[in-house]
Amino acid sequence: MPDALVQPFYEVPGRIVSLHKNEYLFHEGGAAKYFYFVHSGQIRISKSADSGRVLSLRLAHQGSVIGELPLYQKRRVYIFDAIAKTAAEVYAIEYPVLEHSLEEHPQLAVNMLKIMAKHMRKQHHKFRDLLLYGKKGAVYSTLIRMANSYGREEDGGVLIPLEMTNQELADYSAMSRESLNRLLSEMKRDGIIAYRGSFIFLRDMAYLRQEVRCESCGAEDCIIE
Structure with a gap:
């Protein structure tokens, strides 16, 4: 509902x-x-x-x-x-x-203002991450947002059960697929992520949050929507 x-x-x-x-x-x-x-x-x-x-x-x-x-x-x-x-x-x-x-209907207008305010906060945080933390930060924050929106905690990490190609993830992160592939390989090598079938498993969510200063915004605004 x-x-x-x-x-x-x-x-x-x-x-x-x-x-x-x-x-x-x-x-x-x-x-x-x-x-x-x-x-x-x-x-x-x-x-x-x-x-x-x-x-x-x-x-x-x-x-x-x-x-x-x-x-x-x-x-x-x-x-x-x-x-x-x-x-x-x-x-x-x-x-x-x-x-x-x-x-x-004034109450309907108030509801719309609240919806738009929430939407603007989410977009502000997205562009902040892209501008302040570069391409790597954009990938980190995209993964965090996907985890907050759809993630499932298991085995000490977070599984993101989304069917998504590397090209689609690159499109969300404003970078080329080749650059994204290199970064994902580095993250896998460093133990930050792993793969479970076609899904990304975040092994070290705390590291990603630290890199993009997640403490400065609420989780309700840090989603992929």
């Missing part, structure tokens, strides 16, 4: 949209018609450069909002790509309908 902040938005007129794995919800540059709440599944939000490089920004899940930037804009355009990482469902509300509801 959606959390308490999101649940009231399901009373605003909208519709459920179902997505298959690897199906696009929208493309960068496309006309923006809907504000979305993720109802189930995972949706990757990414930005493409002219060079063909991809930067994955978020892995949205149940309760996440998508398409927030065109809200209250005269010219509504999506500035990111949104693609289903798994089979997913979203609740779609047309922008004019949502804007009218926010203006008519």
